[in-house]
Amino acid sequence: MVLELFAMLRDVLPIILVILFFQYLILKRPLANPLRVATGFALVIIGLYAFVVGLKLGLFPIGRSMAEQLIAFDNWLWVYLFAFCIGFATTMAEPALLAVGQQAEEAAAGKIQGNVIRLLVALGVAIGITLGVHRIISGDSIHHYIIGGYLLVILLTFLAPRYIVALAFDLGGVTTSEVTVPLVTALGIGLASQIEGRKVLIDGFGLIAFASIFPIVTVMGYAILMDRVANMRGKTP
Structure with missing residues (x-):
């Protein structure tokens, strides 16, 4: 000690x-x-x-243990559901996300609500980890997923309101913090070690990258949607 x-x-x-x-x-x-x-x-x-x-x-042990037990069910639906739920739950518990959400709400003069930001980021992480788990299960190359994800991010960067772009990228980094990383990493390693034909070093890692990309997508996508709704309401006589 x-x-x-x-x-x-x-x-x-x-x-x-x-x-x-x-x-x-x-x-x-x-x-x-x-x-x-x-x-x-x-x-x-x-x-x-x-x-x-x-x-x-x-x-670390509980993440690997959960992966092993879920795979034993011979039903990948439970693995996907666990990945989605654990991604959402761990992100909601991130203290760094709470702090950034509060500061963004104070700085945005009513344009951003901290609780909405937390939900959007948690949803993005949940979607990203679920997609990353699917990559491990299917054995697909990580390159196609990451390149596709960042191409989508680049497209949304041009479409999103300017006030949300920098915040969205910061929120993508906030997700890779002390609560999310250990469980997600353990889940990926556990899956790769239990699925035949997968290599832990090649297939077990990479989930954190998915957890960073998709919160950017959900936050900017929500801002684009709200901006369009506001414009439509403004044009309504």
Whole structure:
């Protein structure tokens, strides 16, 4: 345990050094509350340690276990349903998504609702992971799916209102955070290891890419739809 805590300190140390360097050597000002900052970093290290241990003990094993048990049903519908539900549920639990949604709502002056954004992103992740699971099951090449997904994103970028484009791309990155990644990665590895003819390294990974692409699609698609509805209402006498 002590060695692992020191390993976490080693990983966080570059962040601490960068902050202290700019604070004392560039800004040439002391920290406003050194004790509070030190306590915060200590909690970060302990929290990261607890998170990594939790991944090893809980999330990774349960993801693989679920994949193995669902495949044993000999009905791929349950695998697709689990992929959709776990993608939606983990995304709704992402603290980073909640924070971005709230800030976007405050900055958008009524154009964006934080709860709607969370639902759209969760739906996009659910669709993406389900499609990624289908790729693993079918054995298709990931290239066609990723290229097709980004071509769709590029098309929607030209069609979507300007205020939503940058936010949509940021939301795609928010999904690859601490809650979604462990379970989704474990699901992909579990499926690839249980399906005959699949290779874990080639077929087991890639679900996170799907989880990043399709929230962009759902958010921009919703903005385009709402913009069209608003224009139609404005033209109605």
